Amino acid sequence: MLQKTHSFAGLLAAEGVVLYMQDSPFSWESAAALLIGCLAGPLADIDKQGSTMAKIFFPLSAILRLAKVRHRTMTHSILFLLALGLMFSSLPPLLYWSFLLAYASHPLIDLFNEQGVELCWPVKFKFRLLPKFAAIDTGAVSETLFRYVLALLTLLLPAHYVWYNMISTT
Template sequence: MLQKTHSVAGFVAAELVLIYRDIPTISWEAAGALLLGCLSGTLADVDKQGSTMAKVLFPISALLRILKVRHRSLTHSILFMAALMFTALPMPPLFFWTFIIAYASHPLIDLLNDRGVELLWPLKLHIRLLPKFMSIDTGSVGETVFRWLLLAASLWIPFSRIVPVLGTLIKGNP
């Protein structure tokens, strides 16, 4: 999947955390969480040469290249996510969960690609969720449709919180 798809998935993940933690959509905390979600959703591609995250986090990307870490292996694995959780523990709960869930959205949607992900790294077993003929190729029309569905969800999520409140106000029940 492309960076923009992962970024939108991270945004949606952040919105879900905001709802779960009952954080107002329009607040500084929400703005920070949404930005963190957008960035965290793309972070796993630090292992891919030429990606934005590889350029931004060049020292980490260079180290991964020296260690010969393949794309969609270590940084997309459950083991790495567990280590990331341990490392992120000092973060405030809202940002911890936003970071972890948005990061996890990356390998999750990469499981829809025909190449899959080495979720059980260091085992070189590529796991995917869809049969090859149904998989979503990177940069394909299918990915564009998937991204637009994520964008639609990102708009629906905050409005789903507002509609019940408006209904209550219209009926006159404070």
């Protein structure tokens, strides 16, 4: 999947956290959580040379390349997600869960790709959710449609929240 698709998935994950944890989705804390979601969504692609995240975090990306970390392995694994969870556990809960779930959205939607993901890295077994013929190819029309669905959900989720709260307070 492309960086913009992962950004929408991360944003959607962070929106879910904000709406679950916050009284008001219209606060600075909520804005920070949504920004974190947009950035954490594509972050796992730091292991892919030439990706936006590899360019932004070049020193870390270079270290991963020197360590011969292949794409969709370590940075897409459950073990790495747990390590990130420990590393960032001192963040306030809203930001912590927004970061963690947005990051987790990355390997989750990559499971729809033909190439699959080594979720149990260092065990070299790739998981995927769809058979190859139905998989979403990176940059294909199917990914664009998937991204549009994610974008629509990022609009519908807060709209539903506002609508539900308007009805329940009257």
